Amino acid sequence: MHSVWTPRVTVAAVIEQQQKFLLVEELEAGRKVLNQPAGHLEEGESLLQAVVRETLEETGRDLQPVAITGLYRWAWAEKNLTFLRLAVCGQVSEPLPGRTIDDDIIGWRWVGVEELRADPTQLRSPLVLTCIEDYLKGQRYPLDLLIDL
Numbered sequence: 001m002h003s004v005w006t007p008r009v010t011v012a013a014v015i016e017q018q019q020k021f022l023l024v025e026e027l028e029a030g031r032k033v034l035n036q037p038a039g040h041l042e043e044g045e046s047l048l049q050a051v052v053r054e055t056l057e058e059t060g061r062d063l064q065p066v067a068i069t070g071l072y073r074w075a076w077a078e079k080n081l082t083f084l085r086l087a088v089c090g091q092v093s094e095p096l097p098g099r100t101i102d103d104d105i106i107g108w109r110w111v112g113v114e115e116l117r118a119d120p121t122q123l124r125s126p127l128v129l130t131c132i133e134d135y136l137k138g139q140r141y142p143l144d145l146l147i148d149l
Contacts, residue, residue: 007073007082011051012038012127014069014089014135020110021132022092024058028124032106034116035124036087036131037063046148051088059108060099061092067140074127087131089140 013036015022023034039054041047048065055063065088072085101108113136116122116129123129 005082007084009041010038010083010085011041011047011054012036012085012087012131013051013055013063013065013092014087014131015055015063015092016089016135017110020112021116022059022061022108023111023128024108025106026104026124027106032122033124034111034122035128037108038085047086047146048088048143051086055092056096056099057102058105059092060095060101062096063090063092065090065143068143068145069131069135069139069141072127072130074125076125083125083127085127085131086146087127087134088143089135 015037022037024037025032025034037055037058039050039058041050045053051065052063055061067089069087069089072087074083074085076083113132116132120126120129
């Protein structure tokens with residue numbers, strides 16, 4: 001039987017306020033790492049719905065998407081996985097009262113890019129800093145590039 005190779009489609013929110021980025025702390029293979037609010041596209045939802053949902057689930061905040069900052073392919077050789085990640089920048093609300101975050105999220109915090117550059121081993125993947133660097137370079141593409149049929 002032949003298996004079909006399929007990349008894992010993920011979304012991520014690049015959220016900046018006062019030169020700091022909203023990141024979540026989570027466990028990956030028993031190690032605490034930083035990531036954007038991010039996750040997998042679920043059946044039946046659009047890419048924008050997915051990034052709004054993931055941000056709410058992981059930070060307890062509403063996301064208002066503004067632009068696409070990039071589309072990335074990352075081959076994680078160690079695990080023989082390939083990810084296709086859509087990064088969207090936007091604005092978030094304050095944490096919503098009474099809203100809990102996903103159990104697999106330790107918490108969230110605002111982090112400056114210099115701290116991330118100083119120790120990239122704290123990042124879940126190289127995609128985290130790459131998305132932030134592209135955002136800082138001013139990469140912005142219109143949301144209407146995303147078409148759902």
